[in-house]
Amino acid sequence: MFERFGAFLKARGLTSAIIAAAILGLAGFLYVISTALVSSPPGPLDSYARGEMSQFVTLNEAPPQPLGRIITGEGEEMTLADRRGGLVLVNFWATWCAPCVVEMPELDALQARLGSEDFEVMAISMDRTMDEARRFYEENALEHLALYHDPALRLAMAAGSRGLPTTILYDRHGGEIGRLTGEAAWASDDAIALIEAALERY
Incomplete structure (x- = not known):
């Protein structure tokens, strides 16, 4: 029983890590896109x-x-x-x-x-x-x-x-x-x- 519970926690931990990594990757991607969109065009000089x-x-x-x-x-x-x-x-x-x-x-x-x-x-x-x-x-x-x-x-x-x-x-x-x-x-x-x-x- 305890072995199953440990395996379940490990699986949940791995899943959480994958989700967290995906979220961070998406956040980084959105930051790059938003920065590009709000940056001002080159000045006349x-x-x-x-x-x-x-x-x-x-x-x-x-x-x-x-x-x-x-x-x-x-x-x-x-x-x-x-x-x-x-x-x-x-x-x-x-x-x-x-x-x-x-x-x-x-x-x-x-x-x-x-x-x-x-x-x-x-x-x-x-x-x-x-x-x-x-x-x-x-x-x-x-x-x-x-x-x-x-x-x-x-x-x-x-x-x-x-x-x-x-x-x-x-x-x-x-x-x-x-x-x-x-x-x-x-x-x-x-x-x-x-x-x-x-x-x-x-």
């Missing part, structure tokens, strides 16, 4: 994310444009919403961030070449004070970038930044087009091509 811009990515669920208070070099308060109507390349940087220091001249050159009513590079300092950023501008002859400072030091976090530098391209309505984390050659031909394509499409 994806073909320009090459060469020096190969790290430029479009997020499926980009965070909203942060609207915290920014201080300009003239001491006026503003938000990123005040720049809507044109494309804005927002760069979060600090003087204590080595990669940031390297790419700032590149951003200055990009602003010199493409800056207009339709496009601006907004380098927002995350330094403790505006004076630190101002001194850096003077020492490195950055003549084309306007000075911006985040006094609350929270704007980059609100934008979903995972480190500095983080550079985010916003469209004319404040929607995120794409972003690049880390140092990049923003004055390169690849960067110019990407920004010019964005100006045409957005």
